[in-house]
Amino acid sequence: xxxxxxxxxxxxxxxxxxxxxxxxxxxxxxxxxxxxxxxxxxxxxxxxxxxxxxxxxxxxxxxxxxxxxxxxxxxxxxxxxxxxxxxxxxxxxxxxxxxxxxxxxxxxxxxxxxxxxxxxxxxxxxxxx
Numbered sequence: 001x002x003x004x005x006x007x008x009x010x011x012x013x014x015x016x017x018x019x020x021x022x023x024x025x026x027x028x029x030x031x032x033x034x035x036x037x038x039x040x041x042x043x044x045x046x047x048x049x050x051x052x053x054x055x056x057x058x059x060x061x062x063x064x065x066x067x068x069x070x071x072x073x074x075x076x077x078x079x080x081x082x083x084x085x086x087x088x089x090x091x092x093x094x095x096x097x098x099x100x101x102x103x104x105x106x107x108x109x110x111x112x113x114x115x116x117x118x119x120x121x122x123x124x125x126x127x128x129x
Contacts, residue, residue, distance in 0.1 A: 016040035018047035020054075027059050029121055033066040036074030044074060048081030048092070058090045061124045065097035070105050082115060091116065093124035 016034040023029060028051040036044050044062075051060045062081065064070070078094065085092045093116045096103045106112050118124035 016043050018043055020047065020051050023125060025125075026056055027061060027125060028054055029061040029063055029125075031063045031066065033068075035069040036064075036067055036077065037069060037071050038073040041073040041077040045077040045080050048077070049084050052081060052085045052088065052090050052092060055085075055090050059093065060085065060090065061093045061095060061121055063095040063121050064102045065095050065099055065120075067099060067102050070102050072105075075105060075109060075111060078115065079111070093118055093127065095119070095121050095124050 016032065016036060019031045019033075021029050021031065030047050030051045032044060032047070034040070048060070048062055051062075054060075062078070067074075082092045095118050096106065097119055103112075103117075106115065106117070116124075116127075118127070
């Protein structure tokens with residue numbers, strides 16, 4: 001867990017918080033906290049698409065390590081953001097850490113083969129491929 005994540009307080013139960021920050025090289029990192037479900041998946045998609053559109057270097061990171069729930073609507077939102085990025089020649093790297101609430105639905109649906117997954121934001125930023 002990064003020091004930034006430790007400093008962030010979780011949203012109320014059932015809520016979602018998406019905060020975009022830029023690392024020194026300008027890459028946008030969307031920090032997602034809370035539940036990603038049918039009610040909040042649109043927020044994830046909106047924040048992800050905006051960050052992709054703002055990714056001057058072509059790379060955007062979605063940090064899901066503080067997500068407490070992820071269902072089919074959330075998975076659909078992720079796929080939508082990745083599709084948006086690919087259509088624009090950009091890359092989305094997704095941080096899942098070891099958060100079973102996030103990685104399990106991704107693995108069950110075999111999306112782990114289609115998404116660029118990383119354990120830390122630092123690892124996602126350091127990758128050159």
